[in-house]
Amino acid sequence: MVGRLPPVSKASSAVSHMMQSRVTHRSLLRTRALIHGQWIPTGKQFSVLNPADGGQIAQVESCGALQAREAVLAAITAQPSWAGTPHKTRSDILIELYDLVCQHSEDLATIVAFESGKPMVEARAEIEYGARYIQWFAEEAKRINGSIIPAPTNSGQLLVKYEPVGVVAAITPWNFPFAMLARKVAPALAAGCSVVCKPSEETPLTALAFGQLCCETGLPDGAINIIMGDAQEIGLELTSNDQVRKLTFTGSTPVGCSLSAACMSNVKRVSLELGGNAPFIVFEHSDLDAAADGLIAAKLRNAGQTCISPNRIFVEKSINDPFIAKLRERLNKVRVGHCHDETANLGPLINTQAKRRIERLVADAIDEGAVMEFETPGRQDGLFLPPKIVRVYDDDARIFSEEIFGPVIAVSTFETEEEVIQRANASPYGLAAYAYTIDNGRSNRLVSDLQFGMIGINSVGLSNEMAPFGGIKQSGIGREGSVFGITEYLQQKYCRIE
Ligand code: ADP
Numbered sequence: 001m002v003g004r005l006p007p008v009s010k011a012s013s014a015v016s017h018m019m020q021s022r023v024t025h026r027s028l029l030r031t032r033a034l035i036h037g038q039w040i041p042t043g044k045q046f047s048v049l050n051p052a053d054g055g056q057i058a059q060v061e062s063c064g065a066l067q068a069r070e071a072v073l074a075a076i077t078a079q080p081s082w083a084g085t086p087h088k089t090r091s092d093i094l095i096e097l098y099d100l101v102c103q104h105s106e107d108l109a110t111i112v113a114f115e116s117g118k119p120m121v122e123a124r125a126e127i128e129y130g131a132r133y134i135q136w137f138a139e140e141a142k143r144i145n146g147s148i149i150p151a152p153t154n155s156g157q158l159l160v161k162y163e164p165v166g167v168v169a170a171i172t173p174w175n176f177p178f179a180m181l182a183r184k185v186a187p188a189l190a191a192g193c194s195v196v197c198k199p200s201e202e203t204p205l206t207a208l209a210f211g212q213l214c215c216e217t218g219l220p221d222g223a224i225n226i227i228m229g230d231a232q233e234i235g236l237e238l239t240s241n242d243q244v245r246k247l248t249f250t251g252s253t254p255v256g257c258s259l260s261a262a263c264m265s266n267v268k269r270v271s272l273e274l275g276g277n278a279p280f281i282v283f284e285h286s287d288l289d290a291a292a293d294g295l296i297a298a299k300l301r302n303a304g305q306t307c308i309s310p311n312r313i314f315v316e317k318s319i320n321d322p323f324i325a326k327l328r329e330r331l332n333k334v335r336v337g338h339c340h341d342e343t344a345n346l347g348p349l350i351n352t353q354a355k356r357r358i359e360r361l362v363a364d365a366i367d368e369g370a371v372m373e374f375e376t377p378g379r380q381d382g383l384f385l386p387p388k389i390v391r392v393y394d395d396d397a398r399i400f401s402e403e404i405f406g407p408v409i410a411v412s413t414f415e416t417e418e419e420v421i422q423r424a425n426a427s428p429y430g431l432a433a434y435a436y437t438i439d440n441g442r443s444n445r446l447v448s449d450l451q452f453g454m455i456g457i458n459s460v461g462l463s464n465e466m467a468p469f470g471g472i473k474q475s476g477i478g479r480e481g482s483v484f485g486i487t488e489y490l491q492q493k494y495c496r497i498e
Contacts, residue, residue: 014045014059015205019114023107030208031060033067033228036074037221042067046229048205051117051348051383052338060204062229068196068237071225075167075194076243078222083164083192087141089218094138094190096217101131101182101210108209112178113339115203117347117383118302120339129463130182133481136465140486141190156498162490164192165269166245169238171231171259173251174350175305177203181210183469183480184248185224191489193246196238197226202350204228235259242266246489249273250307253429253474260477271478271488273307273470275403276431278452279424280310281414283437284318290458291436292326295409298434298460300334300387303347304407305354307475308432308454308462312400313411314420320413324389327409328374331387336378348383349406355383358406365390365399365410373411395423403429417442425451430473432462453479 014031023029032039045059063071082090101108109123116123146161170184181197188195199207204226211226227234238244239262247263249256250273260270280298282291299310315323337344349355366372371391378386387407392400399410414420424433433452437443443457453471454462463469468479478488 016055016057018055019057019111022110022114025104025107028104028107028111028209028212029058029205030212031058031205032208033061033063033071034208034211034215034224034226035067035071036077036225037215040067040070042229044229046201048115048202050114050339051350054382057114058205060208060228063227064230064233065237067227067229068234069241071196071227072167072238072241072244074222074225075196078194078220079164079167081220082189082194082223085192085220087144090190090192091138091141093218094134094141094186097214097219098131098134098138100213100216101127101134104209104213105131108178108206111206111209112203115205116174116177116302117339117350119337119344119347120342121345122302122347123339126176126179130176130179132465133179133182134186136481137186137190137486140187140483143483144191144486144490151496156496159495159497161493161495162487163493165489165491166193167243168193168195168246168248168489169198169244170195171198171235171238171247171249171251172200172207174200174202175302177206178210180250181207184250185210187480187486188248188489189219189223191486193489194223195225196244197224198231198234198238199226199228201228201231236262239263239268240265245269247271248478248488256476269488269491271480272476273478273480274431274474274476275429276307276309276471276475277311277401277403277427277429278308278432278434279312279314279450281314281420281424281433281435281446282316282319282323283417283435283439283442284316285438286436287438287458288319288323288326292323292330294434294436294458294460295327296330299409300346300407303349303385305350305405307403309405310434310460311404311410312395312424313409314414314423315411317413317415324373324411327389331374331376331389334376334378334387336384336386346378346387346407349385350383352383354405355385358385358404358408361399361402361404362388362390362408365392365397368397369393370397370399370410395426401427417445421446421449425449428474429471431471431475432456434460
């Protein structure tokens with residue numbers, strides 16, 4: 001059963017010297033696809049760049065439909081033995097993986113920082129956060145309890161048991177290359193599913209390093225496979241292949257919609273974690289310092305490139321000026337810089353397209369009547385974009401109705417609770433919402449009336465392994481983390497026994 005690969009001490013020559021010099025365990029620097037416990041070359045490569053300086057950090061093997069088919073085949077081969085592995089053993093193997101991630105956390109953080117551009121302090125936090133999902137689901141593997149239902153007659157019993165859904169395809173984005181993968185792979189493995197992972201082409205190295213650590217545990221060959229390259233070809237194969245029984249996707253709403261439509265042609269289970277457009281409401285009667293701290297922390301995390309980032313800031317009119325002053329004070333302390341700069345707390349955007357899109361969003365908003373309220377001084381070269389505050393007067397402006405995905409704080413004022421709830425809910429998205437208030441009655445009304453999957457009252461710390469992360473409306477289907485997270489990878493079997 002054990003698919004242990006000998007650790008390789010020599011890094012692939014496809015990885016830059018700079019990267020090699022900063023990663024202690026070179027065996028984590030993988031550039032080939034992982035299929036059935038083997039690192040597979042494809043003969044075609046693509047480049048991975050460091051967003052902070054544009055330098056090439058690796059040449060990674062590019063996969064297409066052929067490798068996707070092979071990866072699915074490997075997962076199908078591994079599925080029965082992994083599903084048949086006792087829950088306790090699955091748990092032990094996941095604990096082994098958790099321990100390895102903790103042991104190699106600095107190397108993993110370095111790889112995350114290099115390919116995503118985020119500051120090391122954030123990359124370290126991401127590894128710790130992702131590792132906790134592995135630890136959590138290692139425990140959950142032992143708690144996949146069924147139930148016994150009273151039978152309609154006295155002679156028999158009705159049993160409900162949970163079984164793994166089968167082979168899972170996991171498609172992940174670049175903003176949290178480790179955590180998004182860990183949040184999917186850990187519950188899938190805990191449930192007894194084998195997995196084919198397709199990380200983002202912007203950030204495949206973290207997934208491959210994670211794959212290496214998986215290979216150093218007792219996971220059977222083929223229980224985890226990692227392919228990257230032609231996203232469309234791979235996506236087509238993974239969704240059309242009837243043997244893949246579940247797709248779990250985090251990314252943009254349009255891609256999520258088209259992949260889930262493809263999954264319906266063979267009735268696959270889907271979990272989707274898509275875009276958001278989070279309102280952040282600050283009431284007059286609130287702790288304004290806590291609100292300003294919360295907003296800055298949540299807005300600038302990963303340079304604003306998170307799906308639960310506050311996107312529409314609603315400030316009660318009476319406290320607009322003092323609140324904006326508090327934001328300016330905090331923004332003046334932001335230090336934009338390279339991931340190697342340990343004093344930096346804001347990194348670059350992921351690519352040129354992302355930066356241009358945000359610049360256009362701001363320029364269009366200003367053309368249409370918005371006002372540039374404040375621009376933080378700092379690096380603007382390359383993909384760096386210092387934070388700004390833009391005052392918006394029209395909720396239909398694109399900067400308010402689209403996910404900004406960058407360090408731009410778009411603010412508007414409101415006068416009544418009813419008005420702000422109605423405006424906050426006026427979005428097709430329903431992922432996260434935040435509000436700051438010291439009024440308990442108001443808190444209760446907000447929790448009940450805001451139409452979002454996750455609500456933070458006087459808190460922006462929504463995401464942790466113990467809580468169900470996910471959205472409603474066009475923000476997605478399903479939940480990651482918590483006791484509910486594993487059910488996404490389980491199917492019920494009901495039996496009547498007489
Ligand atoms: P983002 O804008 O955050 O990159 P995307 O939805 O484009 O969001 O990408 C999220 C993930 O989906 C990435 O791994 C990307 O490669 C993948 N992806 C994008 N388009 C497709 C597609 N047509 N089929 C399968 N995967 C895709």
